[in-house]
Amino acid sequence: MFASRQISSIAKRAFSTSASSNAAKVAVLGASGGIGQPLSLLLKQSKLISHLSLYDIVNTPGVAADLSHINSNSKVTGHIPDNDGIKEALVGCDIVVIPAGVPRKPGMTRDDLFNTNASIVRDLASACAEYCPKAHILVIANPVNSTVPIVAEVFKKAGVYDAKRLFGVTTLDVVRASRFVSEVKKVTTEEANITVIGGHSGVTIVPLLSQSGFKFTEDEVKALTKRIQFGGDEVVTAKNGTGSATLSMAFAGARFTNSLLEAVVSGKKGIVEPTFVESPVFEKDVQFFATNVELGPNGVEKIHPVGKINQFEQGLIDAAIPELKNNIAKGKAFVNKA
Ligand code: NAD
Ligand code: LMR
16 A cells, blocks of 8 residues: 555655755644634744645645745745645645634634534545655644544544644634733743643633732632633634634644644753643543643654643643543544444
């Protein structure tokens, strides 16, 4: 089979003497969209990417031509489904970022996107399993609590699943938490480093404000927790039917991808990002859970425990688990139904 003959492009380039020898091929699937375009723009600035491969069902030739004029050293290619475009986009990839799928409109939950996005993610995952089975897969498409299990099941069926290389991107929750707390406490965002665990939807988003080092009143804790859990709705409402967070998501997606590149390509140690991964933390109840995760050359290096929390936060976790359990089961059942 084609996939089994593939050698990681980083490994191949390790023997090269070119200036960009130590750099990765990164694909963005859904690259023409609201997230895909600014995310690709941010990734074009990375010195750790040698080839930025853009795939979408429409418009990637134009997006790629535009980005390719930026004078950073990476090559940019655009692919659409014609002429084996998905294969061209994925072969040799080290990292694949997936923002493909429809966004919410006011009044919808992320789970309401399942019917459309589950099959988009399943089919893209299937192509990844065939053409770049060793790539790290970063899932942005909602509902993340279900789309990550979908990718896992597709990879399992293809016999190429590696739990250490599959990530649900929950970075936007951490970015928001940092910003919102910095506003309330009148500190810089660097000082407001907030751990957010759980999943990526409403009550499954669990900020651990008690671990931040700041003192909050009870009202502040309630208001901040609600705002972090429902920050996505704030943007969906403000965009008034034209979509959900795109620019802040591109920022968050680039932050996570760059952190992974530092760990995978540069071999930097001690890089920690929150992310929704297959996790032992609540394994009796849920297979996937986001906590801080140390990244390494093979993806997940070390999954951090939840740490010390208070009673309020324990209540948030207790509320998150049943919903997460349902979301995960729904994703798995979708792949295994046939
Ligand atoms: P968008 O509609 O602007 O862009 C989606 C893109 O996906 C489009 O260009 C579309 O052509 C493409 N696409 C659709 N089907 C495809 C397929 N089969 N193959 C390749 N590309 C395909 O939407 P957006 O605002 O960019 O949001 C994308 C997804 O990201 C949504 O599901 C949204 O809910 C999710 N999202 C997640 C987070 C997060 O924190 N994880 C944050 C914001 C948005
Ligand atoms: C977000 O948190 O902004 C995203 O998940 C998009 C959404 O639907 O809210």
